Amino acid sequence: TMxxxxxxxxxxxxxxxxxxxxxxxxxxxxxxxxxxxxxxxxKRLNPIGVENTEENRRRYRQLLFTxxxxxxxxxxxxxxxxxxxxxxxxxxxxxxxxxxDRGIVVGIKVDKGVVxxxxxxxxxxxxxxxxxxERCAQYKKxxxxxxxxxxxxxxxxxxxxxxxxxxxxxxxxxxASICQQNGIVPIVEPEILPDGDHDLxxxxxxxxxxxxxxxxxxxDHHVYLEGTLLKPNMVTPGHSCPTxxxxxxxxxxxxxxxxxxxxxxxxxxxxxxxxxxxxxxSVNLNSINTCPLNKPWALxxxxxxxxxxxxxxxxxxxxxxxxxxxxxxxxxxxANGLAALGKYKSxxxxxxxxxxxxxxxxxx
Amino acid sequence: MTHQFPALSEAQKRELxxxxxxxxxxxxxxxxxxxxxxxxxKRLAQVGVENTEENRRQFRQILxxxxxxxxxxxxxxxxxxxxxxxxxxxxxPFVKMIRDRGILVGVKVDKGVVxxxxxxxxxxxxxxxxxxERCAQYKKxxxxxxxxxxxxxxxxxxxxxxxxxxxxxxxxxxSSICQQNGIVPVIEPEILPDGDHDLxxxxxxxxxxxxxxxxxxxDHHVYLEGSLLKPNMVTPGHSCPTxxxxxxxxxxxxxxxxxxxxxxxxxxxxxxxxxxxxxxSVHLNAINxxxxxxxxVLxxxxxxxxxxxxxxxxxxxxxxxxxxxxxxVKRAExxxxxxxxxxxxxxxxxxxxxxxxxxxxxx
Numbered sequence: 049t050m051x052x053x054x055x056x057x058x059x060x061x062x063x064x065x066x067x068x069x070x071x072x073x074x075x076x077x078x079x080x081x082x083x084x085x086x087x088x089x090x091k092r093l094n095p096i097g098v099e100n101t102e103e104n105r106r107r108y109r110q111l112l113f114t115x116x117x118x119x120x121x122x123x124x125x126x127x128x129x130x131x132x133x134x135x136x137x138x139x140x141x142x143x144x145x146x147x148x149d150r151g152i153v154v155g156i157k158v159d160k161g162v163v164x165x166x167x168x169x170x171x172x173x174x175x176x177x178x179x180x181x182e183r184c185a186q187y188k189k190x191x192x193x194x195x196x197x198x199x200x201x202x203x204x205x206x207x208x209x210x211x212x213x214x215x216x217x218x219x220x221x222x223x224a225s226i227c228q229q230n231g232i233v234p235i236v237e238p239e240i241l242p243d244g245d246h247d248l249x250x251x252x253x254x255x256x257x258x259x260x261x262x263x264x265x266x267x268d269h270h271v272y273l274e275g276t277l278l279k280p281n282m283v284t285p286g287h288s289c290p291t292x293x294x295x296x297x298x299x300x301x302x303x304x305x306x307x308x309x310x311x312x313x314x315x316x317x318x319x320x321x322x323x324x325x326x327x328x329x330s331v332n333l334n335s336i337n338t339c340p341l342n343k344p345w346a347l348x349x350x351x352x353x354x355x356x357x358x359x360x361x362x363x364x365x366x367x368x369x370x371x372x373x374x375x376x377x378x379x380x381x382x383a384n385g386l387a388a389l390g391k392y393k394s395x396x397x398x399x400x401x402x403x404x405x406x407x408x409x410x411x412x
Numbered sequence: 413m414t415h416q417f418p419a420l421s422e423a424q425k426r427e428l429x430x431x432x433x434x435x436x437x438x439x440x441x442x443x444x445x446x447x448x449x450x451x452x453x454k455r456l457a458q459v460g461v462e463n464t465e466e467n468r469r470q471f472r473q474i475l476x477x478x479x480x481x482x483x484x485x486x487x488x489x490x491x492x493x494x495x496x497x498x499x500x501x502x503x504x505p506f507v508k509m510i511r512d513r514g515i516l517v518g519v520k521v522d523k524g525v526v527x528x529x530x531x532x533x534x535x536x537x538x539x540x541x542x543x544x545e546r547c548a549q550y551k552k553x554x555x556x557x558x559x560x561x562x563x564x565x566x567x568x569x570x571x572x573x574x575x576x577x578x579x580x581x582x583x584x585x586x587s588s589i590c591q592q593n594g595i596v597p598v599i600e601p602e603i604l605p606d607g608d609h610d611l612x613x614x615x616x617x618x619x620x621x622x623x624x625x626x627x628x629x630x631d632h633h634v635y636l637e638g639s640l641l642k643p644n645m646v647t648p649g650h651s652c653p654t655x656x657x658x659x660x661x662x663x664x665x666x667x668x669x670x671x672x673x674x675x676x677x678x679x680x681x682x683x684x685x686x687x688x689x690x691x692x693s694v695h696l697n698a699i700n701x702x703x704x705x706x707x708x709v710l711x712x713x714x715x716x717x718x719x720x721x722x723x724x725x726x727x728x729x730x731x732x733x734x735x736x737x738x739x740x741v742k743r744a745e746x747x748x749x750x751x752x753x754x755x756x757x758x759x760x761x762x763x764x765x766x767x768x769x770x771x772x773x774x775x
Contacts, residue, residue: 051570053616207414253416260630267623273671304676308636312707313670344675344707 056270057228065275066315068193068233072153072277073316076385077124078349079235081320082109082356083157083196085129092356098365106135111363111373112356113137113146118378122385125153127196127235127350133187144191155194155235156187158223162200171212173219174199180223184230194233196279196350197223201240203254203286208240213261221265228272235318235350237279238262242322244286248293249412252283252301259309273313279350280306282319282332295328299335301412303343316346321354326380327394329354330387337390348388355380419633420591428638429678431556431596435516435640436679439748440487441712442598442642444683445472445719446520446559448492455719461728469498474726474736475719476500476509481741485748488516490559490598490713496550507554518557518598519550521586525563534575537562540585547593557596559642559713560586564603566617566649571603576624584628587639597634598681598713600642601625605685607649611656615646615664622672636676642713643669645682645695662698666706679709684717689743692717693750693757700753711751718743 057065072079084092089108090100098104109132126147133156135143144154160176174197184195199216201208216238224234238258240251259280266273283301285293293301306317319336321329329351336347349355355377363373386392420428435442447455452471453463461467472495489510496519499505507517523539537560547558562579564571579601587597601621603614622643629636646664648656656664669680682699684692692714699710712718718740726736749755 051566051568051572051613051617053613203414205414209414250414250416254414257630260627264623264627267620267672307676308674309630310675311671311673312675312705313667342675342707344705 056225057272061228061231062272062275064231065228065233065272068153069275069277069315072125072194072233073318073346073348074124075346076389077122078351078384078388079125079127079155079318080112080123080355080381081127081196081350081352082112082132083127083129084352085157085161086131092360093365096360096364102131104365105131108360108363109135109143110137111359111370112377113143115374115378115381117150119381120150120152122381123152125155125194127155127157128192129157133190133192148191153194154192155196156192157198158183158187158195158227159197165212165215168209168212169204169206171202171207171209172200173212173215177219177222177226180226181230184227184232188231192232194235194277195227196235196237198237198239201238201254201258203240203244203246203250208254208258213258217258217261217265220262221269221271224266224271224276225269228275233275233277234271235277235279236262236266237320239320239322240281242281242284242287245288245290246286247289247291248283248285248297248301251285252305252412255281255283255305256308259305263309263311273311274315276314278310278314278317279320280317281322282336284322284324287323295332295335296339298332299339300341302336303339303341304412306345307341307343310345312344314345316348318348318350321349321351324354326354326357330380330383330392331394333384334387334390334392334394337388346388349384351384355384419588420635424591424594425635425638427594428591428596428635431516432638432640432678435487435557435596436681436709436711437487438709439484439752441485441714441747441751442518442681443475443486443489443718443744444559444713444715445475445495446490446492446518447715448520448524449494455723456728459723459727465494467728468494471723471726472498472506473500474722474733475740476506478737478741478744480513482744483513483515485744486515488518488557490518490520491555492520496553496555511554516557517555518559519555520561521546521550521558521590522560528575528578531572531575532567532569534565534570534572535563536575536578536582540582540589543586543589544593547590547595551594555595557598557640558586558590559598559600561600561602564601564617564621566603566607566609566613571617571621576621577628580621580624580628583625584632584634587629587634588632591635591638596638596640598640598642599625600683602683602685603644605644605647605650608651608653609649610652610654611646611648611660611664614648615668618644618646618668619671622668626672626674636674637678639677641673641677641680642683643680644685645699647685647687650686658694658698659702661695662702663704665699666702666704666710669708670704670706673708675707677708679711681711681713684712684714687717689717689720690757693743693746693755696747697750697753697755697757700751709751712747714747718747
């Protein structure tokens with residue numbers, strides 16, 4: 049029945065979840081998404097000529113996790129892949145402990161990848177619910193306090209379909225519910241890919257529809273919003289869109305979409321970087337934070353490539369280049385820490401993203 | 413799902429958004445003077461006045477002839493259809509009286525509740541037939557916003573899934589049609605305070621109802637920035653044995669709103685339900701002082717809680733008109749302070765503390 053509440057969480061459980069969420073997105077902080085699966089790591093390591101071995105993956109994550117105290121004020125949480133959660137530094141210290149001991153919250157990717165939705169035009173849902181409760185309980189014992197689950201939607205003539213939107217929203221809500229039962233803050237990631245030639249307006253429209261469905265599902269599944277985070281795409285034109293848009297236009301479209309769909313109770317919005325370059329991702333995040341509309345949630349980053357690309361390039365697997373790699377990572381962490389406060393001054397390269405159609409304070 | 417067929421042009425959106433903002437300008441709220449003929453019968457009977465068209469006109473005149481003090485407290489007035497076409501003693505149309513002082517004119521457009529067969533006494537609201545044409549005409553006649561009321565009840569079996577989805581849907585249809593005609597919709601999903609349920613239960617139900625309302629609004633492509641919400645505050649049921657402080661009521665209300673109402677909605681104008689004038693003001697004040705981030709304006713759309721003392725002072729006697737008007741002005745000023753969180757409360761003048769409750773009412 050619709051009318052009686054069977055409380056999913058006690059007041060203590062809620063308090064713990066909300067406090068974890070708030071710590072992750074504390075002012076000036078965001079998330080390092082270091083949860084690339086083994087398959088994804090191949091795509092990162094091969095281009096720099098590094099073999100995709102467990103040891104190389106360990107050495108690479110060590111390069112990130114041994115960054116000095118400069119990252120403590122920029123990184124609120126790190127998302128781990130399962131393998132990495134149980135790896136150790138050269139000194140034999142568990143990576144999870146290394147991160148947790150410096151006051152950074154440990155997170156874990158818990159989904160098991162996308163699977164096809166039959167009868168659709170190449171659309172997917174995400175699997176990983178089986179035994180998720182037991183896995184969350186174990187991860188919590190092993191030091192994790194938050195989790196991430198990624199769903200994927202595409203924009204085309206026929207997509208996203210009603211089924212894709214509903215099914216992905218539902219599975220995100222199930223995942224969120226299970227996490228919270230185990231003291232784990234769920235980061236909900238309904239990524240709408242930037243592939244395609246659609247314009248900014250279209251991405252905004254689709255993002256609004258997707259997020260409205262996500263929050264209805266979260267309500268239906270009795271998820272405690274204050275103890276969650278959202279990891280959405282920024283609203284951007286498709287990669288092959290001929291029109292260029294300024295970062296202010298991207299920011300206005302993004303903030304407008306969120307204002308129309310994300311309840312204020314959600315503690316924070318941690319954007320994914322998608323295909324954006326490191327600089328683009330920082331400049332856009334900065335514009336989002338300086339957008340002159342009321343924004344009642346933290347607006348920060350959960351970046352993978354946009355925090356690591358330069359680090360990877362500086363390292364290239366070379367033992368002697370580890371410090372250089374770490375330094376590149378620290379630079380991007382600091383840049384994004386500033387962007388999350390609306391205080392980032394670009395070094396200039398991202399200015400390419402459009403002079404043509406800048407319209408001040410315009411929302412679709 | 414994937415292509416947008418824009419419902420509104422940029423100019424239409426801008427007009428709707430600006431109207432909504434004006435209604436809920438800082439320090440302002442709504443006078444709900446839209447009681448139907450049937451509802452007016454109940455009001456007037458309580459003060460021994462016959463429910464004639466002339467008496468209804470005279471009472472609204474008492475309200476509308478208030479002096480300039482209300483201009484900074486009242487952003488909009490909701491009219492009943494009949495009243496929209498009535499005049500003052502001097503032959504000035506009420507609409508003109510209100511508009512000329514910079515207050516926006518609204519009109520109640522629903523046609524009352526009807527039963528939902530197969531439920532336990534639940535209802536939906538009718539009035540969609542010809543609504544577009546009616547809105548177009550009201551716009552010509554001076555109205556810029558409209559109100560539509562749906563009613564839900566809390567009991568062991570209610571509200572049912574059907575009642576929630578059906579009422580959310582009809583609110584969204586109303587909103588869509590209004591906006592097509594340059595009218596800002598004020599949507600009212602009222603959850604009645606009847607019952608012995610506690611504060612938590614009301615909060616839970618309010619959250620479920622509002623989540624459904626905003627999903628329906630999204631599905632119907634309603635432009636949220638050009639709409640307003642008129643919800644119940646979150647309160648315990650009238651027969652609930654537990655008493656709650658204004659701060660608890662405020663926290664429950666603001667929490668429910670934060671979990672469901674997107675920041676794009678410019679304003680939330682609470683209904684007063686069965687609350688006394690003072691209760692409603694004190695609660696609104698506490699809501700505005702609640703220490704959580706509140707990205708929408710939180711103000712009033714009060715009927716009884718603005719008019720009860722005025723009605724009692726009047727009692728149908730011409731010689732009491734000025735006194736009655738003064739009672740209304742006082743409540744308007746108090747609520748103007750309350751919607752800014754500046755009301756220090758406890759001003760028990762007149763009949764303000766008198767409890768107002770009519771069980772299971774539908775107006």
